[in-house]
Ligand SMILES: *[C@@H]1O[C@H](CO)[C@@H](O)[C@H](O)[C@H]1NC(C)=O
Ligand SMILES: *[C@@H]1O[C@H](CO)[C@@H](O)[C@H](O)[C@H]1NC(C)=O
Ligand SMILES: *[C@@H]1O[C@H](CO)[C@@H](O)[C@H](O)[C@H]1NC(C)=O
Ligand SMILES: *[C@@H]1O[C@H](CO)[C@@H](O)[C@H](O)[C@H]1NC(C)=O
Ligand SMILES: *[C@@H]1O[C@H](CO)[C@@H](O)[C@H](O)[C@H]1NC(C)=O
């Protein structure tokens with residue numbers, strides 16, 4: 449008798465909806481992209497189904513979940529925009545693949561997938577974003593792309609949000625582009641693109657506050673993490689980087705709109721065979737701003753090309769105005785407990801601006817050796833003031 453009552457209740461519950469079943473109290477309503485017509489065959493255009501599932505999830509008050517199940521979905525450029533009526537979890541178990549061809553991207557779209565204006569977004573589930581960047585890298589290298597390469601995913605104006613256990617592979621430009629977010633945690637990411645793929649930064653952060661990146665593995669063709677202007681309270685920890693160009697603050701001061709950077713910590717992270725280790729770079733251009741309170745601590749390097757570098761003479765295309773010195777003021781930077789091997793002789797290069805010397809640069813407990821161990825590494829300083837503490841190898845030039 450009791451079991452029959454239970455069965456009846458169960459039947460009532462299961463049948464009580466129209467695709468979007470009413471959730472039991474406390475559980476989030478679920479919106480599966482397949483229920484909205486998505487076909488996981490890797491070819492059918494699933495954009496409309498994804499947008500409809502998002503719209504339903506975003507509309508739901510009190511919390512909801514958009515589910516992307518196993519399988520490969522094909523998605524044209526889309527925007528998942530808020531504000532929503534409650535927190536939205538996007539559970540991505542499957543693979544979502546981008547159009548390979550740049551002609552599929554509207555001229556004004558900077559990315560393939562954007563999440564905009566959401567408070568309490570959770571993107572998780574172990575799934576994969578496949579940017580299918582191969583053909584784009586070829587045209588970027590040949591300088592004949594029909595348009596600027598789009599990023600894989602942008603997170604614009606998110607607050608109190610989390611992205612965890614997501615894989616991103618072969619982005620056309622940056623993998624993850626974080627812009628104007630407040631309190632965003634990225635954790636357990638796995639980001640992969642070939643070492644020679646151009647501009648495929650792992651995570652780029654701009655104009656944001658309280659962005660944390662933790663416990664992630666990033667191997668790509670450009671910076672593993674790049675921290676641009678307008679950021680405060682960025683914390684990178686437990687990240688394994690390589691191949692790639694390392695952890696970078698900058699490039700700063702490249703245009704008039706660049707804002708100050710205040711408070712960046714990179715700690716407990718490792719780099720293997722990267723082009724740089726920890727780097728601060730500013731354009732040789734006349735735009736004034738400050739970069740202050742930066743910490744690089746507890747970092748292990750293996751065969752890294754420029755383990756510790758401040759480069760205030762950045763001008764890759766040789767297009768900087770009349771060789772004006774950088775007007776970015778760098779101050780209070782601590783490099784502490786950094787050890788491992790350098791693949792070049794100059795393991796510490798502090799090359800600061802003639803116009804705005806670096807102030808209060810601290811080198812504490814540094815132990816870097818030349819990779820072949822037959823020669824000693826050296827340090828190089830220009831326009832820099834600071835101090836050392838503990839043992840510093842190579843001998844400090846401060
Ligand atoms: C999805 O695929 C993963 C890996 O193949 C597997 O572990 C998981 O159980 C699958 N989930 C479902 C709901 O089928
Ligand atoms: C940041 O967001 C998380 C949810 O992702 C929340 O638990 C936490 O309280 C928020 N922190 C602040 C300072 O708002
Ligand atoms: C983020 O969370 C904090 C703490 O719960 C809250 O005060 C704030 O309003 C939230 N931000 C937004 C934009 O909703
Ligand atoms: C970095 O390498 C050190 C030494 O090999 C190891 O103890 C540590 O766990 C590694 N850190 C990460 C984040 O993998
Ligand atoms: C120095 O950093 C390494 C990781 O690179 C860490 O294992 C070690 O505990 C740190 N040492 C101190 C004294 O904090």
Ligand SMILES: *[C@@H]1O[C@H](CO)[C@@H](O)[C@H](O)[C@H]1NC(C)=O
Nearest residue numbers: 759760761794797798799828
């Ligand atoms: C230090 O870096 C700057 C900027 O990249 C470069 O011009 C300079 O040659 C480097 N110094 C040494 C001694 O390698």
